[in-house]
Amino acid sequence: MRAYLACFNTVCGAVYPVTEVIYTCPKCGGLLETRYEGPSPEAWTLKQVWRERRMSNHPIDQSGVWRYREMFPFLEEDRHVITLREGNTPILDTVLASSYASVDRIRFKHQGFNPTGSFKDNGMTAGTSQAVRLGMKRVACVSTGNTSASMAAYAVSAGLEPIILIPNGNIAFGKLGQALDYGAKTLQVDANFDQILALVRVLAEKLGIYLLNSVNPFRIEGQKSIVIEMLDQLDWEVPDWIVVPGGNLGNISAFGKGARELYEQGFITRMPKFAVIQAAGASPFYEFMKAPHEHGFTPNTHPETLATAIKIGDPVSWPKAWQTIGAEGVVESVTEQEIADAKAVIGRSGIGCEPASATTLAGVKKLRAAGKIRADESIVAVLTGNVLKDPDYIYRYHTNQLKDPQEQALTGTYANPPVVVANDFAAIAKLLGD
Incomplete structure (x- = not known):
């Protein structure tokens, strides 16, 4: 099937090759989406093929994304696929x-x-594979957490350099820790997500870095x-x-x-x-x-x-x-x-x-x-x-310490706090009701 990029703005309707490094329409600024034309196998055939692939040991068949690759055939060669066996979620x-x-x-x-640990992996395996197909060396994203963790993991798996920009002080440490552990170059910017996204789009264009936010x-x-x-x-x-x-x-x-x-x-x-x-x-x-x-x-x-x-x-x-x-x-x-x-x-x-x-x-x-x-x-x-x-x-x-962004205390309606007890069998047995 032939894959191409099309402007989502129906008034514009411009089309571009999938090998062009663009994220929005150069003509009108609209969002782009990947489209396909040409014959594809019948639905009943693909349903059977997809089930059979569950028994395969091939890496792209074990992926809960690439198992369904007939639905997004934008890659010309499977060798470009970067997978960590994502998907397969219950x-x-x-x-x-x-x-x-x-x-x-x-x-x-x-x-x-x-x-x-997040849905970002389903998209990041595809975005990173496209980066490899295009011959990019560095990838970047702005993130509140999950995107950065996912991009860092897939980028280093592909031999690419991951660059992450995050809002300073506005990211959960569990997510930030993932990005650091995967080796991402991490920049904490004194701005919010939307402001940093505008910045990183300029950086990507000027420095030849492939952008892996969801605008991709x-x-x-x-x-x-x-x-x-x-x-x-x-x-x-x-x-x-x-x-x-x-x-x-x-x-x-x-x-x-x-x-x-x-x-x-x-x-x-x-x-x-x-x-x-x-x-x-x-x-x-x-x-x-x-x-x-x-x-x-x-x-x-x-x-x-x-x-x-x-x-x-x-x-x-x-x-x-x-x-x-x-x-x-x-x-x-x-x-x-x-x-x-x-x-x-x-x-x-x-x-x-x-x-x-x-x-x-x-x-x-x-x-x-x-x-x-x-x-x-x-x-x-x-x-x-x-x-x-x-x-x-x-x-x-x-522990009833959670406060909203305005510092108003939230109620632990279903709180299950830990209980501090002495190192005493009788006291613990009494607490546990024998």
Whole structure:
């Protein structure tokens, strides 16, 4: 199949070769997406091929991304693929979380099982492979944490130099520690995510560095694999709702693109509805969707949330996310307290996740209470990151020390604090109830 880059702005519609190092349309400044033309195998054939690849020991078949490579054939040669066996993440049931949200059943697609602990690996394997294909030597990103950890791991695996710019003082140490351990050149900048992204785009262009933020269309191609793998795991039974946290909105954009392509090619017979959940202090997309045609999209210049993975005020992918939400989807925001309690409930389910992930459960609970989701509808919520990404948050919640960005104390509704005891058998036995 022929792959090419196309401007997402339908008024422009310019096209470019996939070998051109660009991230937005040179003609109009619009976002780009990767498209394909030409014959492809029938859906039923590919479903069988993808299942058979699960038994293969070939590295790209063991990848839960490249196993589905027929859906994003932008690479001419498999030798360019850089994989850490990403994907292959489970869908988990939890009765406790379902009860908490007042729905019959909610299942979690847990991307925290990825090699670096977040969904970013699905996109980064594709973006890094494209960097190798283009002959790049250095790659860069601005990150609130997960992107930097993922990019550093994939870059060094490919023999590339990773350069990371992060907001000074606004990153969870678990994520920063990953980037440092993988050997990334890390710069802490006194600015927020959106300001640094503008800076790094200039640096990438002037210094010949390949940019691997979600504005990179190949990142979106890799992230499509999450929804493809999800539906494969569900035996192609489409859930009524797929619920995703909303930060830079690359994930929801990728999910929408992947689901549309699966529908158009006959893999599924209907489209799911999508829900995007943002933190109330960093919710420009939620505010926009209240009345999208009245004032246009307005960035939040001072986003604030303890869910650092989605602390983004000017999400670059909002036009693609808007298309994905469409007429039947929904965007909601949740408070810091709602996020913290939902995260604790997920933890009590034996699953665990980073704070930003818990917006999905908090959002489902809120949407159910508002009557926007029925109790009997099938729901798959995406948990984007591992529970150990932000351990300080967990400790502060369970010891009733957690405060929101305005320094207001949050309630440890489901707190489970450690108990200090003497080194005394009788005292411990009494505490444990014999």
